[in-house]
Amino acid sequence: MEGHPYGYNIPISEKTKEVPWEEKVRVYEEVKSDFRFKEFLFGCLNCGVCTASCPSNRFFDYSPREIVQRFLEEDVEVIYDMMHEYIWACSQCFTCWIRCPFVNNPGGLVIIMREVAVRNAFEATKDLLKPYGRVLLKVMTTGNQLSADMLQPDFFPDWGPKMQDNMENIRAKRMAIPFDVGKSVKTAWEVSLETAIEMYTIWRETGIFEMLEKLDPNLYNVIMDIVEENEERWEELMEEEEEE
Amino acid sequence: MGHGKSPYLRYADPEPFPILNKHSHYDHLFEEMHELEEKGEILVYRITEENKPVEVFTRTGRIKTVPTAKLWHHKSCGQCGNIPGYPASIFWFMNKFGYDYLNEPHQTSCTAWNYHGSGTSNPVALAAVWLRNMHQAWKTGYYPLIHCGTSFGSYKETREQLIFNKELRDAVKPILKKLGRLTEDGRIVIPQEVVHYSEWVHAVRHKIAELYEKEGKAKGIDVSNVRVAIHNACHTWKMMADDYPYDPEVYNGQRPAASTAVVKALGAQVVDYSTWYDCCGFGFRHILTEREFTRSFAIQRKLKVIAEEIKADLIVTHDTGCTTTFEKNQWIGKAHGMYHPVAVMSDVMFAALACGAHPFKVVQLYWNCSNYEPLLEKMGITNWKELRKEWEDTVKHIAELEKEGKYDELMEFFKEYDLYEPYSRTSDGFKRRRSASADMPLFKS
Ligand code: SF4
Ligand code: SF4
16 A cells, blocks of 8 residues: 555555664654654644644645654654655644643644755655745845735736736835835835845855755855845944944 | 732633533643743733723633733735735724834734645744744734734644743743843743734724714714624634634623624624635645636635625625635636626724725725625725725826826825824834835835
8 A cells, every 4th residue: 555554545655765764763863853742742632633723634635644743653764755745735823732632732843854855855845835935035135025026917817807906106105104214115114224234144144055055056156146235334334323 | 819929810700602512722821921930031011000901701701901002013915915904904093093103114914824825834934934924013012903814823722831841931032032032030021811802992992983983974974784794714714723712792701702803893794604614725836826726716606795795785704815705716717607796895994995095095895806895885985986086096196206206295294194103113223225125216215
């Protein structure tokens, strides 16, 4: 029979099978050693309440109970396999967390698994995250990630004809928002340069830039160009102000 | 009733409603927080009388202090970028009540999209981003009010992690030091309560209802026939579930109280439906790249159920993603004979409309893709077409001034037009050229 005997219905991928066992164990240990792991997993009745109330379970072949069970069984192979595509189905609603009688947090386990997948720059993760280039570019360079100019009607034809109207005369409409720092098309609100500079320091110090370089070198280069340009602009401004 | 030594942990006595969860690990953080404060490791940014505090209950019966005045607005990128009438309505109420507040550009988003959406962050980075924002609020003397549900949920979680994990505090401290974001004696700044705007709306709901009686009704507005379906956001009440208001007036304290309570205070009809518990289908990455999931879930589990079971006029939300998901995923249902048109907006937007705010200049319904027009008619805002024309003329006027390069005139125009001065009061006299994102003529120095 294809698949896992205990219900993980997706056959283990060939790619996962080819990965050396030690490598799978290393990744598994990376997940388990995260300080949040012990706060997200306590025990499991196998009651299925989490899966029954999971929105993603309704439309994807995805079950939070499976994730919890595989961790408790220390099923290194399945966990490694799940970390490629399976976990990306989770909607991060935490219905599982509020309902689990053991106060397990399967959505939280998914977060740890995703972060480890990203840090290890798995190919499947790279592909999955490709469409987020613009979101990442925005948030990492400006400090906020949803601006009016990201809502191109061509990209959202399914949102209907009113969407088209919304974007007409967008600059004037943004200016007509009657509070001050909202008047921007490129960002959700206007962020001060010194705030953005502080954020760049946070990305540097916490390994976020490094992670990004591994995940998407092209995006990393674009982001670093903007970061460096802004840092130079800040230095110039400081010098000018000192002279003044 | 006090609890141990910590001034931050108090329980209602007698219990305000039946309490199922009496042994909250989460509540314990308020004792730990006090201990860390006593040891001099952290500074707890306290809510004071200046903040005109109001007490509410959480589901464990804990008394949560909600500051209502002198607030530092931690804005939401999704709201500001995509539902601008959302923050505009919050500010509108602050102005109406004469509350002092600060809306400044020295703030980043929570960056939790990188947490829940793409997994491209980590707990140290998230903690540093949060603590930087909190330190900025503390420096200004204004208390942080978090507009976004996800920021709120994520910040509650980050605070819990920081309080219970020395390693995390040790990892984040040197970064904050580098940024100059510790107190002078080297402590990190942690707010006494993490507060969502919907909690603020909940705390001031009776004031809102008074304003409706006085000003909304005087304009002929009447919400008593409006049938409302409430959708509570997962990240406010399922994430760190022990830190969100419950109230005996709302399902006897067995469901989250914010939003429902204000709609009830206004006298509109809150109508229950079977899938109230479900999420909206937003899913972070799903709304962008798994859209068939988002729209299937939103339509089949929520919009269809709400239309068939209760024929609501309006879905009231209290977060960014849910509002977007419900209002943007209706029209597409036509393709499958599943079109269930219903107005969608947040509690504060609905409350502002009820109190007589301009539907386009303030509540910015122009951005809304759902059918809000029948709701306006039903509320008695029958002149909405004129109001819309008025707003469209304003937009045209601004566009023309910009095209002609008449920046001085633009500045003059905004002095009159804005809800407050065009150059916002900021903590340090912000200079426009010091903007990371200046893209409007108004921002030129
Ligand atoms: S957080 Fe993820 S696993 Fe948990 S219920 Fe929501 S979608 Fe399902
Ligand atoms: S709800 Fe909790 S105990 Fe039940 S199956 Fe899910 S993780 Fe296990």
